[in-house]
Amino acid sequence: MVKKIKNLKEFSLSNDRFEGANLMCPGCSHNIIVREVLNATDDPIIVATATGCLEVCTAVYPKTSWDVSWIHIGFENAAVAAATVSAAYEVMKKKGKLPPATQKMVDEGREPKIVAFAGDGGTYDIGFQSLSGAFERGHNFMYVCLDNEVYANTGGQRSSSTPIGASTTTSPAGSVSYGEKMMKKSMVEIMADHGAPYVAQVSPSKWKDLVKKVQKGFEVNGPVYINAQSACTTEWKHAPEDTIEVSDLGVDSCVWPLYEIINERDEHGIIYSTKLNITYRPKKKIPVEEYLAAQPRFRHLFKPENRHIIDLWQKAVDARWEYLQKREEAGV
Amino acid sequence: MAKKYELNEVEVWDGNMAAAHALRQAEVDILAAYPITPSTPIVQNYSKFLADGYVDGEFIMVESEHSAMSGCVAASAAGVRAATATSSQGFALMVEVLYQASGMRLPIVLTVVNRALAAPLNVNGDHSDMYLGRDAGWINLCSYNPQEAYDLTLMAFKIGEDLNVRLPVMVHQDGFICSHTAQNVRPLQDEEAREFIGEYKPVNSMLDVANPVTHGVQTEEDWHFEHKARQHNDLMNSFGTIKDVFAEFKDRTGREYDLVYTYKMDDADVAIFALGTTVESARIAADQMREKGVKAGVISLRVLRPFPFKEIQEALSNVKAVAAMDRSAPGGTFGALFNEISAALLTAGKRPVVLNYIYGLGGRDTTITMLKEVYEDLDKCAKAGEPVVPLQQFLGLRGPKLSFY
Numbered sequence: 001m002v003k004k005i006k007n008l009k010e011f012s013l014s015n016d017r018f019e020g021a022n023l024m025c026p027g028c029s030h031n032i033i034v035r036e037v038l039n040a041t042d043d044p045i046i047v048a049t050a051t052g053c054l055e056v057c058t059a060v061y062p063k064t065s066w067d068v069s070w071i072h073i074g075f076e077n078a079a080v081a082a083a084t085v086s087a088a089y090e091v092m093k094k095k096g097k098l099p100p101a102t103q104k105m106v107d108e109g110r111e112p113k114i115v116a117f118a119g120d121g122g123t124y125d126i127g128f129q130s131l132s133g134a135f136e137r138g139h140n141f142m143y144v145c146l147d148n149e150v151y152a153n154t155g156g157q158r159s160s161s162t163p164i165g166a167s168t169t170t171s172p173a174g175s176v177s178y179g180e181k182m183m184k185k186s187m188v189e190i191m192a193d194h195g196a197p198y199v200a201q202v203s204p205s206k207w208k209d210l211v212k213k214v215q216k217g218f219e220v221n222g223p224v225y226i227n228a229q230s231a232c233t234t235e236w237k238h239a240p241e242d243t244i245e246v247s248d249l250g251v252d253s254c255v256w257p258l259y260e261i262i263n264e265r266d267e268h269g270i271i272y273s274t275k276l277n278i279t280y281r282p283k284k285k286i287p288v289e290e291y292l293a294a295q296p297r298f299r300h301l302f303k304p305e306n307r308h309i310i311d312l313w314q315k316a317v318d319a320r321w322e323y324l325q326k327r328e329e330a331g332v
Numbered sequence: 333m334a335k336k337y338e339l340n341e342v343e344v345w346d347g348n349m350a351a352a353h354a355l356r357q358a359e360v361d362i363l364a365a366y367p368i369t370p371s372t373p374i375v376q377n378y379s380k381f382l383a384d385g386y387v388d389g390e391f392i393m394v395e396s397e398h399s400a401m402s403g404c405v406a407a408s409a410a411g412v413r414a415a416t417a418t419s420s421q422g423f424a425l426m427v428e429v430l431y432q433a434s435g436m437r438l439p440i441v442l443t444v445v446n447r448a449l450a451a452p453l454n455v456n457g458d459h460s461d462m463y464l465g466r467d468a469g470w471i472n473l474c475s476y477n478p479q480e481a482y483d484l485t486l487m488a489f490k491i492g493e494d495l496n497v498r499l500p501v502m503v504h505q506d507g508f509i510c511s512h513t514a515q516n517v518r519p520l521q522d523e524e525a526r527e528f529i530g531e532y533k534p535v536n537s538m539l540d541v542a543n544p545v546t547h548g549v550q551t552e553e554d555w556h557f558e559h560k561a562r563q564h565n566d567l568m569n570s571f572g573t574i575k576d577v578f579a580e581f582k583d584r585t586g587r588e589y590d591l592v593y594t595y596k597m598d599d600a601d602v603a604i605f606a607l608g609t610t611v612e613s614a615r616i617a618a619d620q621m622r623e624k625g626v627k628a629g630v631i632s633l634r635v636l637r638p639f640p641f642k643e644i645q646e647a648l649s650n651v652k653a654v655a656a657m658d659r660s661a662p663g664g665t666f667g668a669l670f671n672e673i674s675a676a677l678l679t680a681g682k683r684p685v686v687l688n689y690i691y692g693l694g695g696r697d698t699t700i701t702m703l704k705e706v707y708e709d710l711d712k713c714a715k716a717g718e719p720v721v722p723l724q725q726f727l728g729l730r731g732p733k734l735s736f737y
Contacts, residue, residue: 017544044541048406061555064546069538071409072548073432077402080394084364084403088410089539091361091390099411099534101542112541130402133395 001109002215003042008207015042019065023057027233027240029247030054030146032204037115037144037226038068040214044105044112046085047071050078050122053153054146075122079131082116083139083223089114090140113218114141119230120161121151124185135194135223138269142217142224145187148232156235160185164316165309166297168235173300178309183316191225192261195271198222200260200279203229205247209258209279216260229256237296249291252282254321255313259328276327285321288314334359334388336522337381345517347510350478351417351443351503352377354485356387357525358441361412361532364392364403368422369455370507371445375417389413397422401429401442408438409547411537413489415440419507420447423461427468433500434469435563436548439492440500442470443485446608447507448694456695457507459607459659462636463668469563471501471570472636476593476611479517481505483587486520487577489529494573497566498535504636506608508695520585528584568638591640593632594647596622600629602710603648605673606657607632610691610698617703626711639672645680648673652714653685655706657727659692666724666737685713688737691727702728 005011017038024031030053038045046069049055055072058065073081089112092098098106105112118127123145131143150168151157158171163184167173171180192199197220202210210228217224231238231246238246250256258280264273289310292298301309337356345353352374355363365375381387394400400416407414418426423444433440449460466472473488475481481503488501505511520528536545551559571591578589595615597603602621604614614630621628631647631654633640648654656674658667665671670688677684689706692698709721722735 046410046538046541056550059546059549061549061551061559064549066546067544069541069544070546071406071538072550073402073405073436074428077399077429080364080399080402081406084362084392084406085410085538087390087392087403088362088407088412092412092539095361095388099537099540099542102539105541112539129395130399133399136395137392 001043002219003040005211011039011207011211015039017045017067019067022065023060024053025234025240027243028053029148029204029230029232029243033144033146033210033228033230034117036204036207036210037214040211041113041218043110044068044102046112046114048078048081048085048116050116050118050127051075051153052119052122054117054119056153076126077130078116078118078122078127079134079143082114082141082143083134083137086114086139086141116141116143118143118145119152120145120147120149121159123147124160124187132194135191135196135225138222140221140223142214142226144226144228146228146230148230148235149184150232150235152232152235161187165301165306165313167300168297178301178306188225188227188261192263192274194223195263196223196225197263197265198260199225201227201256201258203247203251203256203258205244206251206258206280213260213279235297238294242294246294249286249294251280252284253286253288253291253317254282255288255291255317257321257324259324274332276324276332278324278328288317335385337386339519339521341518343517343519344514345478345482346512346514347475347478347481347505348373348445348512349377350482350517351485351505352381353519354482355415355443356381357520357522358413358415358486358489358529359389359526360415361389362392362403362407362414363389363416364394364400364407364414365416366394366397366400366418366422368397368419370447370457370511371417371419371443373511374443374445397425398429401426401433404440405429405433405436405438408433408440409436409536409538411534411539413532415442417443417445419445420449420461424449424464427465430465430468430470432548435559437498437563438500439498441485441488441492442500442502443481444502444504445507445511446504454694455507457509458693458695460661462504463660465502466637466668469499469567470637471499471567471574473501473503474607474633474636475503475505475510476609476632477510478513478515481510482517482519483581483585483589486525486529487581490577491570491574493533495533495535497570497573499567499570504608509609518585524584528581571638571640574635589634591635592643592647593634595630597629597631597647599627600650601627601652601714602707603629603631603651603654604657604703604706605631605654605669607636607669608659610657610659613698613700614703617700617707620700621704621707626707628707641676644673644676645682648677648684649680649682651684653687653710655687655689655710657689657691661693662690685710685719687713687719687721688724689727690724696728698728
């Protein structure tokens with residue numbers, strides 16, 4: 001059942017099943033994203049969470065911040081956890097053995113939504129196999145990557161999502177290093193290429209766009225991947241009150257483009273159409289430099305010997321933005 | 333509703349087929365698995381049952397054993413009956429999640445077809461995988477033949493799911509010698525098996541969305557210790573349920589199981605203590621030794637965890653020499669069975685000679701002749717009242733004799 005959302009005030013006050021009183025850092029984007037995802041529906045939700053900041057900060061015995069069924073197993077298995085809960089739900093529905101209260105909600109058209117949350121470490125790196133397997137098998141669930149481009153929970157080590165030039169604790173900037181050497185992995189396209197019916201990139205600062213995409217994801221049948229930009233006050237080293245501003249800079253510089261990929265399938269599951277839609281176009285595309293300047297993890301790039309990395313960044317972002325626009329135009 | 337599978341009073345099944353039928357009759361809701369020799373036929377057989385309409389649960393062929401056990405954990409937390417099968421390297425890949433399954437108190441059933449651990453890569457039977465997981469907080473049941481693999485797999489569900497237990501259960505069988513050797517098996521009919529195991533009783537089901545529950549929390553120094561102590565407590569107390577289930581099974585089938593298995597131990601002077609299929613070979617060796625006037629017996633564990641310490645003390649109370657047979661590379665010390673038996677004897681105030689034999693690694697045949705050599709060693713030590721052979725020997729090894737301690 002698609003929830004009708006009138007405005008931000010109403011949205012921010014509605015149906016809060018994720019308690020704000022948790023141990024996350026002030027200014028953490030994870031909190032904002034999780035609330036936006038959960039508030040996108042009034043249907044029952046079952047959540048699986050990978051080991052990471054979200055998990056260690058929200059389920060410390062004997063307390064829990066979750067007013068939904070929730071499970072954490074390990075770092076690398078949030079996808080298979082959510083996928084198997086989904087399979088278990090289907091089996092019990094088929095057998096007519098769902099718990100009575102759940103059956104009643106299903107009868108009212110309120111099917112449980114099954115969502116996995118994991119950081120980029122648990123998604124791009126250690127959890128990738130489990131994620132890929134679950135998507136290939138086509139389970140009906142949504143996977144949300146809270147992408148802060150770093151192993152924040154273990155003290156800020158680089159992941160395969162860390163962008164070039166970022167200083168992390170295992171790719172530190174130094175007298176002979178500008179920090180991380182590799183470009184970020186393209187998870188959105190990788191997951192779309194699994195044939196998932198719906199894949200999207202979102203930012204918590206563009207809440208309407210995020211909620212709309214989550215709602216679309218809840219309506220399709222099959223695995224859905226949402227890549228959420230999650231500015232990290234601790235590891236990106238911006239002030240807690242600047243989280244939304246930094247997120248906006250990412251979106252408006254097209255470092256973090258907002259778009260969706262829809263794989264339309266026929267009744268046999270064969271994809272007959274792939275469409276990429278850019279869902280947000282900055283009125284004025286700001287230079288990448290402004291995004292980088294807002295985050296001390298990139299501070300060293302502004303030294304003369306590292307300026308070429310900023311130029312490289314701009315080129316890479318421009319090329320990617322152009323690629324996305326071309327795909328959108330071509331309808332592929 | 334799944335079709336009824338018409339079974340003969342006596343079927344000819346190997347251990348894998350026996351385990352697969354037990355999983356089918358248990359009406360598992362989610363079976364998540366990944367193939368690995370020698371347990372692969374369990375999931376192949378199960379898939380065929382599914383394809384022919386004999387299973388109405390779901391079989392999920394995942395992309396690794398790590399995901400197989402993770403899937404079982406999630407399914408079990410969702411409030412449904414979950415099971416899987418594995419061996420060796422697959423078991424090793426599962427180990428992280430084995431601890432999560434027991435720590436989260438989820439009554440998953442894992443049928444383990446025991447196989448060596450690489451390197452060198454080896455697909456044949458030994459107990460390296462069993463030993464790797466023995467501290468993972470699971471109940472461990474041991475079978476010696478396909479009939480027992482079948483019986484114990486059925487009982488595993490009933491034991492683990494008991495509300496006083498709520499722990500995962502492994503059922504071990506030897507790779508190839510049990511898993512691929514067809515023997516007579518007397519199965520229960522489907523409805524009898526269903527009635528014996530009973531309906532699954534979900535506890536804290538995630539699918540009960542009206543009553544949200546948090547599974548898999550974090551505990552640090554403030555609560556972790558209490559959680560692990562409680563888990564150990566309930567594992568130790570599962571002896572009662574295990575015995576009750578064994579007793580009920582005996583009432584239904586006439587087949588008797590005890591925590592410790594003994595053969596001609598009442599008057600035995602010397603005993604072989606082994607696990608798995610070697611128990612059956614040792615019985616023949618013991619009989620042959622008895623013909624020569626040596627009072628030989630055999631002892632084994634039916635339940636490896638929780639460890640039946642007292643029953644072992646009792647069973648070994650009159651022996652003069654016992655051989656602890658460890659089918660796993662000991663890694664720089666005595667075999668685990670040797671250490672555990674020695675502890676039981678020492679605390680009972682008994683001081684028979686205890687010898688340690690490392691045997692059968694990577695599927696090396698252990699013959700009746702070899703086992704009789706063990707009895708000969710034991711007989712010499714029993715008569716001397718002290719060890720007259722090295723404490724640790726490698727049995728059936730080619731090349732120069734290898735011994736330690």
